[in-house]
Amino acid sequence: xxxxxxxxxxxxxxxxxxxxxxxxxxxxxxxxxxxxxxxxxxxxxxxxxxxxxxxxxxxxxxxxxxxxxxxxxxxxxxxxxxxxxxxxxxxxxxxxxxxxxxxxxxxxxxxxx
Amino acid sequence: xxxxxxxxxxxxxxxxxxxxxxxxxxxxxxxxxxxxxxxxxxxxxxxxxxxxxxxxxxxxxxxxxxxxxxxxxxxxxxxxxxxxxxxxxxxxxxxxxxxxxxxxxxxxxxxxxxxxx
Numbered sequence: 001x002x003x004x005x006x007x008x009x010x011x012x013x014x015x016x017x018x019x020x021x022x023x024x025x026x027x028x029x030x031x032x033x034x035x036x037x038x039x040x041x042x043x044x045x046x047x048x049x050x051x052x053x054x055x056x057x058x059x060x061x062x063x064x065x066x067x068x069x070x071x072x073x074x075x076x077x078x079x080x081x082x083x084x085x086x087x088x089x090x091x092x093x094x095x096x097x098x099x100x101x102x103x104x105x106x107x108x109x110x111x112x113x
Numbered sequence: 114x115x116x117x118x119x120x121x122x123x124x125x126x127x128x129x130x131x132x133x134x135x136x137x138x139x140x141x142x143x144x145x146x147x148x149x150x151x152x153x154x155x156x157x158x159x160x161x162x163x164x165x166x167x168x169x170x171x172x173x174x175x176x177x178x179x180x181x182x183x184x185x186x187x188x189x190x191x192x193x194x195x196x197x198x199x200x201x202x203x204x205x206x207x208x209x210x211x212x213x214x215x216x217x218x219x220x221x222x223x224x225x226x227x228x229x230x
């Protein structure tokens with residue numbers, strides 16, 4: 001499809017498990033962002049990639065969270081030793097260059113039991 | 114630190130009514146971007162508008178209009194003649210300009226708009 005694709009759309013896991021969330025941005029978009037949205041809240045910035053490198057990871061809550069974008073396209077958000085507080089919708093967005101206009105995917109809903 | 118406040122948690126209107134969504138922001142930056150995004154039930158945020166802080170002209174796009182007032186740090190959004198399809202959560206957001214700040218948005222908590230037929 002032409003939009004930002006995120007998989008899985010839903011993930012239920014147990015506390016302490018490892019989780020990977022994938023984002024496939026719009027073709028040709030060099031900037032890629034991860035946000036987290038808790039119930040009833042606005043999205044919160046996690047990390048931003050320009051090409052393959054993380055240009056700003058100041059929003060990652062702790063060292064259990066890590067993200068990669070090895071070839072400058074698909075990105076994976078990795079969460080180790082999940083906690084119940086990690087339950088949220090994880091949104092990915094991409095942007096052509098640095099416009100500030102973000103194209104969001106439908107998100108991956110993570111539930112940690 | 115940046116902050117965006119959307120004081121209206123929920124608004125309910127009847128179709129064809131006009132509705133205004135309020136947004137107040139705080140920032141120490143002298144230049145910044147302001148945004149509005151729409152989040153329909155599908156969950157995918159949709160970009161509506163970006164406004165540069167040194168352009169205070171109001172903007173109209175069809176039934177949508179935006180009123181930016183730097184003096185009161187507000188960026189309000191009005192939907193004229195609302196329709197059922199306008200029902201969604203609307204987010205106001207703010208970002209710095211430059212460097213790695215593009216796309217690093219600070220969002221408000223959102224306003225749930227319900228338009229009844």
